[in-house]
Amino acid sequence: xxxxxxxxxxxxxxxxxxxxxxxxxxxxxxxxxxxxxxxxxxxxxxxxxxxxxxxxxxxxxxxxxxxxxxxxxxxxxxxxxxxxxxxxxxxxxxxxxxxxxxxxxxxxxxxxxxxxxxxxxxxxxxxxxxxxxxxxxxxxxxxxxxxxxxxxxxxxxxxxxxxxxxxxxxxxxxxxxxxxxxxxxxxxxxxxxxxxxxxxxxxxxxxxxxxxxxxxxxxxxxxxxxxxxxxxxxxxxxxxxxxxxxxxxxxxxxxxxxxxxxxxxxxxxxxxxxxxxxxxxxxxxxxxxxxxxxxxxxxxxxxxxxxxxxxxxxxxxxxxxxxxxxxxxxxxxxxxxxxxxx
Amino acid sequence: xxxxxxxxxxxxxxxxxxxxxxxxxxxxxxxxxxxxxxxxxxxxxxxxxxxxxxxxxxxxxxxxxxxxxxxxxxxxxxxxxxxxxxxxxxxxxxxxxxxxxxxxxxxxxxxxxxxxxxxxxxxxxxxxxxxxxxxxxxxxxxxxxxxxxxxxxxxxxxxxxxxxxxxxxxxxxxxxxxxxxxxxxxxxxxxxxxxxxxxxxxxxxxxxxxxxxxxxxxxxxxxxxxxxxxxxxxxxxxxxxxxxxxxxxxxxxxxxxxxxxxxxxxxxxxxxxxxxxxxxxxxxxxxxxxxxxxxxxxxxxxxxxxxxxxxxxxxxxxxxxxxxxxxxxxxxxxxxxxxxxxxxxxxxxxxxxxxxxxxxxxxxxxxxxxxxxxxxxxxxxxxxxxxxxxxxxxxxxxxxxxxxxxxxxxxxxxxxxxxxxxxxxxxxxxxxxxxxxxxxxxxxxxxxxxxxxxxxxxxxxxxxxxxxxxx
Numbered sequence: 003x004x005x006x007x008x009x010x011x012x013x014x015x016x017x018x019x020x021x022x023x024x025x026x027x028x029x030x031x032x033x034x035x036x037x038x039x040x041x042x043x044x045x046x047x048x049x050x051x052x053x054x055x056x057x058x059x060x061x062x063x064x065x066x067x068x069x070x071x072x073x074x075x076x077x078x079x080x081x082x083x084x085x086x087x088x089x090x091x092x093x094x095x096x097x098x099x100x101x102x103x104x105x106x107x108x109x110x111x112x113x114x115x116x117x118x119x120x121x122x123x124x125x126x127x128x129x130x131x132x133x134x135x136x137x138x139x140x141x142x143x144x145x146x147x148x149x150x151x152x153x154x155x156x157x158x159x160x161x162x163x164x165x166x167x168x169x170x171x172x173x174x175x176x177x178x179x180x181x182x183x184x185x186x187x188x189x190x191x192x193x194x195x196x197x198x199x200x201x202x203x204x205x206x207x208x209x210x211x212x213x214x215x216x217x218x219x220x221x222x223x224x225x226x227x228x229x230x231x232x233x234x235x236x237x238x239x240x241x242x243x244x245x246x247x248x249x250x251x252x253x254x255x256x257x258x259x260x261x262x263x264x265x266x267x268x269x270x271x272x273x274x275x276x277x278x279x280x281x282x283x284x285x286x287x288x289x290x291x292x293x294x295x296x297x298x299x300x301x302x303x304x305x306x307x308x309x310x311x312x313x314x315x316x317x318x319x320x321x322x323x324x325x326x327x328x329x330x331x332x333x334x335x336x337x338x339x340x341x342x343x344x
Numbered sequence: 345x346x347x348x349x350x351x352x353x354x355x356x357x358x359x360x361x362x363x364x365x366x367x368x369x370x371x372x373x374x375x376x377x378x379x380x381x382x383x384x385x386x387x388x389x390x391x392x393x394x395x396x397x398x399x400x401x402x403x404x405x406x407x408x409x410x411x412x413x414x415x416x417x418x419x420x421x422x423x424x425x426x427x428x429x430x431x432x433x434x435x436x437x438x439x440x441x442x443x444x445x446x447x448x449x450x451x452x453x454x455x456x457x458x459x460x461x462x463x464x465x466x467x468x469x470x471x472x473x474x475x476x477x478x479x480x481x482x483x484x485x486x487x488x489x490x491x492x493x494x495x496x497x498x499x500x501x502x503x504x505x506x507x508x509x510x511x512x513x514x515x516x517x518x519x520x521x522x523x524x525x526x527x528x529x530x531x532x533x534x535x536x537x538x539x540x541x542x543x544x545x546x547x548x549x550x551x552x553x554x555x556x557x558x559x560x561x562x563x564x565x566x567x568x569x570x571x572x573x574x575x576x577x578x579x580x581x582x583x584x585x586x587x588x589x590x591x592x593x594x595x596x597x598x599x600x601x602x603x604x605x606x607x608x609x610x611x612x613x614x615x616x617x618x619x620x621x622x623x624x625x626x627x628x629x630x631x632x633x634x635x636x637x638x639x640x641x642x643x644x645x646x647x648x649x650x651x652x653x654x655x656x657x658x659x660x661x662x663x664x665x666x667x668x669x670x671x672x673x674x675x676x677x678x679x680x681x682x683x684x685x686x687x688x689x690x691x692x693x694x695x696x697x698x699x700x701x702x703x704x705x706x707x708x709x710x711x712x713x714x715x716x717x718x719x720x721x722x723x724x725x726x727x728x729x730x731x732x733x734x735x736x737x738x739x740x741x742x743x744x745x746x747x748x749x750x751x752x753x754x755x756x757x758x759x760x761x762x763x764x765x766x767x768x769x770x771x772x773x774x775x776x777x778x779x780x781x782x783x784x785x786x787x788x789x790x791x792x793x794x795x796x797x798x799x800x801x802x803x804x805x806x807x808x809x810x811x812x813x814x815x
Contacts, residue, residue, distance in 0.1 A: 004786040005533050005537060005540075005786075006532065006536065007531075007786040007787075007790070008536070008540075008786045008787075008789045008793060009536050009539070009540075009790070009793070010790075011786070011787060011790030011791075012789075012790040012791075012794045014794075014803075015790065015791065015794030015798075016793075016794045016797040016798055019794060019795075019797075020797075020798060020799040020802075022516045023798070023801075023802060103592060144389060145386075145387040145388075145390070146346070146349065146351050146387040146388055147345045148353075149350075149351040149387070150349045150350050150351045150806040153350040153351060153354065154350055157350075163801070163802055163806070169672075173802075174555075174802060174803060174804075175551065175555050175799060175802050175803035176555045176556075176559070176803065177556075177759070179555075179556070179753075180559075182753050183751060183752075183753060184751070184752040184753045185751075185752040185755065187748055187750070187751050187752045187755075188575075188749050188750055188751050189751070190751075219613040239542070282536035286434050300685040310719065
């Protein structure tokens, strides 16, 4: 065997292959992205261990991720919040973790997406299981997992082909093969789903501009919301509110400041929310029982008419505006009274 | 630490640089390897390194005593001490909840109303592997089949050597410790071949097992529905491929990494899916475990020395315990029982209906063996008997109206991969990757190598754990 010859040729061919693949992906308009995985969430969760009364935590679903911009928060109050929101998630498991597994007694902004907040407390249901898996990962992560993630971040930031996007935007071998369909045997009823956000290391997430400029792109995401909305199980208001209030009581007793925020939605999704989870019965009742500061976008002229390109989340530009305005409203209301203002 | 992770890439580079630098003499290199092995293990769960230390100290001390003690009874006590500690840890960490559950079920059938609480104990990674490895040393010392390790460092490194620590191959003392006595350096060809094996192993794990087969398996075995014939078979065939590529991939990586250090580890797989019967299968599948079970369980139980009944009993007990070794569940025991039954039936066939294996009936025999192996995989993969029975009934076409969960492409993909896997094993059954590599032009080997690297690069995921780590 002429192994020296083989290894040199193999290395050259591998490098040519990988570089070509990277260049091809970039020529298709793709670029390096960071994966919003459990490890990235855990990095932010770690920061809570040293957080003080002067910190702010953001929890909730993807609406908090898209709509609450960290730069604008920082500009308004001089503090960069810790972003712990999780897509497709009820905020309850993460709030439960923060209340019961930390001594944190600062401010927590809790995003209320009615279809998720009031959905369930059943551990196997997706709105519960997804955020709980992040909490569990944080508790159980190994040093090897931490070092793997730290090593992967510079690669994720510089190499397109490492993108962990899934579904129609996926470029890993498994995702590429998953796009091949022959016939309709056991066809997946879910419409194709595009990744429409880009996340940074501190989990500040912005909507991709294509969602704003390309109607077909936005419509494909709307179809997914319709798909999920169509067969959504009935909300479990009693259990979810009881669960939340129990943790809230503990948090308030140790001096914590919890604030509820209802981020904008629009179009048919909002109509569906109003129909299935009427504000009066859900949001208003929750606010009354929680007895904490609460802000619903519909109550403020400056933000009530914001439109979501795909019905559920704000564009990057509108998210900056929304964040600025909602923080101003909170400040004016005294909800953030102990933070310095500019 | 997983071989298919970035941390391991950095770890291996550091180890290789230190190993081939002139900073250390051979003893220093061995100390470095030992320290690196503890880091390799400890990065997963540092406190559990203590178990490794206890196992190492107990067996070193026992070996030392057995080397000098001539009193038979005392020798037996020392052996029992070692087995008590090693099997005690294994039982506590791996089988405690299983035993308590079964105890509770049994006593409650008599109306005692006993309540037990699960401890949710973490299963120390690779405990079944290193326990068997250290036990082999002590048993061999007791039977005077091996020399005592010359130094504690050599012995500790034998127990902890990171390439094979968590998922084998399970190496005998005489095969590994003696390699630590003199300085080892890989030749340039050994080093490059070791690197090739590492890439081949990663390709098997990352591309074949995790990328091409795992989703199909998960889709089928996580379904709570009664499945269609094709879905049940394809899910099971996909699992047969997944577990082979996953485990053989780990072993190939381990052998390759050790070779890069100049250390030779034994083969663990020899194209098992082209086995001509079940005796042949167990000489080709997880060879180091099956030979361990043969030498330390089957033969001490009597083997074939005391008549047919005793032989079949020994065979069945060995396979049942072999099943239990894989996991604390009755499904694993049934898996072992099926293999025991197959082995017994095969021996009966050889005795009463002997026939000569030719090229043509050989392929049929290999196909039949592979088919029967797939039936056993159902019990290995299913978490519950209900799932297993549903799968088996679908595979025997008892649910023609069963649910379809796989797309046509999935079925085609699995069919092609497993078909090629079977054919590959058939043509490779009497040769090796190394022998074939010697016959092909260096450029062809390079192209294959480059394709594997490229596919590993574009397939890499979040570093799925190797299936056998849980055993």
